[in-house]
Amino acid sequence: MFFLNRGHIRRITAALEEIEKGNLPQRINIYSKGALGRLAQVIDRVLSGLTTRINTLNKEAVKGKAILTSMVEGVIALDNDARILSLNPTGQKIFNIKKQNAEGRLFLEVIRNNDISEIIHRVLKNGEPVSSELSLVLPVQKTFKINASAIFEESIVAGCVLVIHDITQMRRLERVRSDFVANVSHELKTPLTSIKGFVETLLEGALEDKKNSREFLRIIQEHANRLESLINDLLDLASLEERGVSLRAREVNLKELADKILMSFEAQLKNKEVEASNELPENLIVKADKDKIEQVFTNLIDNAVKFNRQKGSIKIYAHELSDNKIKVLIKDSGWGIPPKDIPRIFERFYRVDKARSRALGGTGLGLSIVKHIIELHGGSIDVESSEGLGSEFSFILPK
Numbered sequence: 001m002f003f004l005n006r007g008h009i010r011r012i013t014a015a016l017e018e019i020e021k022g023n024l025p026q027r028i029n030i031y032s033k034g035a036l037g038r039l040a041q042v043i044d045r046v047l048s049g050l051t052t053r054i055n056t057l058n059k060e061a062v063k064g065k066a067i068l069t070s071m072v073e074g075v076i077a078l079d080n081d082a083r084i085l086s087l088n089p090t091g092q093k094i095f096n097i098k099k100q101n102a103e104g105r106l107f108l109e110v111i112r113n114n115d116i117s118e119i120i121h122r123v124l125k126n127g128e129p130v131s132s133e134l135s136l137v138l139p140v141q142k143t144f145k146i147n148a149s150a151i152f153e154e155s156i157v158a159g160c161v162l163v164i165h166d167i168t169q170m171r172r173l174e175r176v177r178s179d180f181v182a183n184v185s186h187e188l189k190t191p192l193t194s195i196k197g198f199v200e201t202l203l204e205g206a207l208e209d210k211k212n213s214r215e216f217l218r219i220i221q222e223h224a225n226r227l228e229s230l231i232n233d234l235l236d237l238a239s240l241e242e243r244g245v246s247l248r249a250r251e252v253n254l255k256e257l258a259d260k261i262l263m264s265f266e267a268q269l270k271n272k273e274v275e276a277s278n279e280l281p282e283n284l285i286v287k288a289d290k291d292k293i294e295q296v297f298t299n300l301i302d303n304a305v306k307f308n309r310q311k312g313s314i315k316i317y318a319h320e321l322s323d324n325k326i327k328v329l330i331k332d333s334g335w336g337i338p339p340k341d342i343p344r345i346f347e348r349f350y351r352v353d354k355a356r357s358r359a360l361g362g363t364g365l366g367l368s369i370v371k372h373i374i375e376l377h378g379g380s381i382d383v384e385s386s387e388g389l390g391s392e393f394s395f396i397l398p399k
């Protein structure tokens with residue numbers, strides 16, 4: 001006789017009602033062999049399949065969210081009315097907006113930028129990706145690369161995703177590099193043009209004129225020397241900038257080293273009647289690369305002499321700092337550096353007065369070489385200056 005188990009029907013109905021509401025109920029667990037039992041077992045299998053699939057989807061969603069959260073690019077997803085669906089933390093940071101104030105609102109209401117809005121509408125209209133570089137003031141001027149692509153649902157454009165990459169630093173470095181190449185070319189060309197000019201003049205007959213030809217040769221020699229110092233400085237800079245450049249650290253007595261360098265400047269000091277005093281303590285020892293620290297003293301003392309006044313002075317002294325560091329100061333009584341130039345003074349080729357520096361045999365690379373060397377030693381460099389009174393360059397080194 002056909003027999004209906006009301007309890008089983010109730011359990012199956014309750015499970016189906018839960019599914020209808022969008023929930024995933026517990027297994028029904030009816031193991032009888034009859035039609036109801038088989039129906040309950042099929043429902044259980046569907047439930048188990050759904051649970052596995054939902055778990056997988058949840059895991060994917062968590063992974064996707066983690067990727068979006070950690071991305072250095074800003075990501076904004078929009079629907080086909082250009083309403084913001086979501087934006088990641090970098091997106092919030094770039095535009096200085098909060099997720100809760102942005103999601104669900106029209107893009108232009110939240111981010112008042114017509115250029116980006118136009119990109120979004122182009123993508124929503126054509127479905128084609130758009131890539132563009134924009135300068136935005138937020139509040140400082142920055143350069144962004146924006147890639148926008150359509151979100152498709154069954155071949156229909158359902159929205160758009162913006163990926164926004166801050167390329168300010170990259171563009172700045174490109175500019176620094178191209179300025180550097182332009183500067184190097186210019187600096188090399190200037191003495192070369194002079195050398196060629198004077199050689200031509202000599203070949204065209206000036207060679208016979210004993211007095212002038214000597215002067216021309218002297219000028220050619222001066223420019224050749226200039227080329228040599230420039231190339232040497234460029235090679236020094238290149239080797240300091242090499243990745244993994246190594247220092248040959250050993251104990252260096254700073255006072256002895258400074259004395260040695262001052263001796264090598266004896267002629268220039270005498271010529272300018274500049275009084276130089278080395279007040280570094282006798283026993284001041286640091287662990288450093290001696291040749292490189294010698295170059296630091298050479299460049300700083302060279303500047304202190306070059307940019308000094310007649311009958312000026314130079315004083316080299318030191319302070320012990322608390323954290324086992326030493327600060328060495330080189331003070332001169334020269335013409336000083338205008339405040340507006342101080343922030344740029346350590347840049348390659350930056351000179352307060354180009355013509356004056358060149359006339360004194362400078363390349364404009366000395367201070368950037370010094371900065372590199374000191375930073376390679378884990379130290380730092382600084383300058384204080386009063387126009388017309390003098391400058392004081394100082395560097396800190398770990399002992």
Ligand code: ADP
Nearest residue numbers: 303304307336351352357362363364365366367
């Ligand atoms: P340069 O080869 O011209 O000396 P540096 O890189 O050594 O190049 O110095 C850059 C510029 O900084 C100089 O051209 C000069 O304008 C300024 N400068 C450096 N040292 C001093 C100083 N002691 N007094 C005044 N100006 C200085």
